[in-house]
Amino acid sequence: MAGLESVDWLTSTTAMELTELPKSLVVIGGGYVGMEQAQLFAHLGARVSVVGRLAPHAEPELAQGLREVFADDGITVVEEHATAVATGIGPHGQDVVVSTASGAQVRGARLLVATGRFARTDGLDLAAAAVDVDERGFVVVDESQRTSNPRIYAAGDVSGAPQYVYVAAAGGRAAALNALADDGRATPARVDYTGLPAVVFTRPQLASAGLTEDEALARGYVCDCRVLGLSDVPRALVQHDTRGAVKLVVDATTGKVLGVHALADGAGEIMLAATYAIKAGMTVDDLADTWAPYLTMAESLRIVAGLFRNQMPTSCCA
């Protein structure tokens, strides 16, 4: 990013080491780290601007809901259609100014760069060990976590896997089992990504399990989706916060649940049940006909499944 070296910028780690709250903060990057830290600083009282698309991989209905939450929190979001929205950075007195692709200028006392993390494989001379990396520097592994050198395994962020701590742990387990197995091991251990959950710890949380509608279509599914607004979820009503929604992505041919997505208080907790449902191959009818405890946010799973039968959202009891 042109001009980055001319300012004293923060990472997600150094931002957490600040001992004083900056008056204002510009965050470059609308991914999960950028969103979580932008909202944290806004809630602490800083004037926050985010430069970059908010939740670019989330379901569009939910990303839109989060935009509205950020607006309520007083966070300015500068979103443009270019992939690299921030085009230039420079000092302006005591402040930092970020220029955007469309010519806008965003100013703040501090700058946080949250544009994603890359593998630091440059200095490892992996070529000498015949370990291939991809064009972005991530170590290439097969399904058994084995690199191009059959005696070397890799796991976690460096292997280009989804960047979650539980994925790193599962990949590490598979790598260790395979590395220590007898040569004749018939079925190597592998990570099964079916129903993989993800949580953005904003308030409310943005969480998902399994495939988005776009991912399902890209994989060739004929899919059917329903979106339930939180104003039809009793738990959200009693909490007086109906901002958000739950979306169900279903294989139209088999009725099987492919993905569950939510913007809601406790959305991350809903995803455990969602992951079980996807992994077990449950259909939307199974979900609609399975018990859901009343006055929990997780009841939204049963209610949204009911929308495939009847357009009226129906809680068990309200």
Ligand SMILES: Cc1cc2nc3c(=O)[nH]c(=O)nc-3n(C[C@H](O)[C@H](O)[C@H](O)COP(=O)(O)OP(=O)(O)OC[C@H]3O[C@@H](n4cnc5c(N)ncnc54)[C@H](O)[C@@H]3O)c2cc1C
């Ligand atoms: C701000 C933030 C919030 C996050 N929140 C969540 C969350 O809520 N939930 C979640 O699941 N995930 C979260 N993640 C992602 C998660 O932290 C990573 O996916 C996970 O840590 C990956 O584990 P890893 O072991 O592959 O890599 P790391 O945890 O990065 O560990 C790699 C280690 O290797 C060391 N190292 C690097 N180069 C060398 C070298 N040349 N020689 C020796 N050692 C080296 C590093 O110092 C580091 O200790 C978050 C990430 C960030 C940045």
